[in-house]
Amino acid sequence: MKITRWILGITGGIAAYKTPELVRLLVKQGSEVKVVMTHGAKSFVTPMTLQAVSRNPVYSDLLDEDFEAAMGHIELARWAQGILIAPLSANRLAALAHGMADDLLTTLCLATQAPIWAAPAMNQQMWHHPATQSNIRILQERGIQLLGPEYGEQACQEIGLGRMCEPEAIVANLFNAEKTILEGKHVLISAGPTQEVIDPVRYLSNRSSGKMGFALAKAAQRMGAKVTLIAGPVSLPTPAHVKRLDVTSAQQMYDVVMKEAQHCDIFISAAAVCDFRLLETNNHKIKKSDQHQNLTLNLVANPDILATVAKLPKRPFCVGFAAETENFEHYARQKLLEKELDLVALNDVSNNEIGFDANDNALTVFSHHQKHEITKNSKENVAIKLLEIIGEYYHAKNKTKST
Numbered sequence: 001m002k003i004t005r006w007i008l009g010i011t012g013g014i015a016a017y018k019t020p021e022l023v024r025l026l027v028k029q030g031s032e033v034k035v036v037m038t039h040g041a042k043s044f045v046t047p048m049t050l051q052a053v054s055r056n057p058v059y060s061d062l063l064d065e066d067f068e069a070a071m072g073h074i075e076l077a078r079w080a081q082g083i084l085i086a087p088l089s090a091n092r093l094a095a096l097a098h099g100m101a102d103d104l105l106t107t108l109c110l111a112t113q114a115p116i117w118a119a120p121a122m123n124q125q126m127w128h129h130p131a132t133q134s135n136i137r138i139l140q141e142r143g144i145q146l147l148g149p150e151y152g153e154q155a156c157q158e159i160g161l162g163r164m165c166e167p168e169a170i171v172a173n174l175f176n177a178e179k180t181i182l183e184g185k186h187v188l189i190s191a192g193p194t195q196e197v198i199d200p201v202r203y204l205s206n207r208s209s210g211k212m213g214f215a216l217a218k219a220a221q222r223m224g225a226k227v228t229l230i231a232g233p234v235s236l237p238t239p240a241h242v243k244r245l246d247v248t249s250a251q252q253m254y255d256v257v258m259k260e261a262q263h264c265d266i267f268i269s270a271a272a273v274c275d276f277r278l279l280e281t282n283n284h285k286i287k288k289s290d291q292h293q294n295l296t297l298n299l300v301a302n303p304d305i306l307a308t309v310a311k312l313p314k315r316p317f318c319v320g321f322a323a324e325t326e327n328f329e330h331y332a333r334q335k336l337l338e339k340e341l342d343l344v345a346l347n348d349v350s351n352n353e354i355g356f357d358a359n360d361n362a363l364t365v366f367s368h369h370q371k372h373e374i375t376k377n378s379k380e381n382v383a384i385k386l387l388e389i390i391g392e393y394y395h396a397k398n399k400t401k402s403t
């Protein structure tokens, strides 16, 4: 269903000056827009301007006699088919996360059944604060869809993540300009680390958090794909409408991926699969007292899951990750060729800000003839950009095959 009745919630942040343009773009899409402003928002943009561009009264007070008589917050909540909050300040973000109903906007968000999108905007320190990050996770788990924030120069003259997405990007996202890219495609994604048993209390593993793979699963589902996510041991919530299969070891991941790969169109191998496992696992805990100064573990190589899938006679479009600390391009291109992949996404894991367990990422995507930079951004936004590239190459390859 194309949403045509929108409530635009505006909270108090400098990015509010961009909202008349946002209203104009929504109206251009054939939408009717009703604007709800917090009191803080009025310091940055006038209700009069928004009334003029939306051609509707602007709402602000929860306890407004005229407004209550004409249409209370419940009616507004019922009227809306979609709610967009842009910009969403740290303060209102916290209020939403904790179910507050202390102004018109938060109250109608509690009272509505309409889906909610939010474009946060704040100083980069405030965005990275654990309180904000925890509030963000609460909202995401509750199904609120986040647009941005973007990385760049801020009004406070700092540089970082926290800028509101541009109105064009917000509207393109709302109307799923990219939605059709993966429509009807089955995308298989592996994510997280694997664990290789040493003895009943110990294992070998790595620092992968699974965040990138999970962000890809969520974004692919939003772009219209049927998504199967094979997850190593991670503590992340399953993205909505995604089929998740949990595994522990590389061998288990291999078995499940090989089964699922039979009927998928695209395989994105974001998992950090352990290269080795123990030749023989110990049924009893290895005792320190049984060892002399050194303990030697006899390791054997695990199967290369991605390379095996890429060599299947009826293989899906294959995308690998290269997590490197040096000779970046050389190793990435080597993987592309040796594993016979369609694309490789290179990740500089020596940089703590974008490496393992970070919330942000930056990638260089290599095809056999080109490379594409995805600049530093949240893993969610990087996932969208990577999937757009994958979608383009996937369709180009299939077009060539069918002509």
Ligand code: C5P
Pocket (backbone or CB within 6 Å): 190, 250, 269, 270, 271, 272, 273, 274, 275, 302, 303, 304, 305, 306, 307, 319, 320, 321, 322, 323, 335
């Ligand atoms: O060879 P390397 O481990 O650097 O390659 C990384 C890519 O290969 C990643 O996409 C990873 O998911 C995949 N891989 C795999 N099975 C392995 C090792 C890596 O699928 N045993």
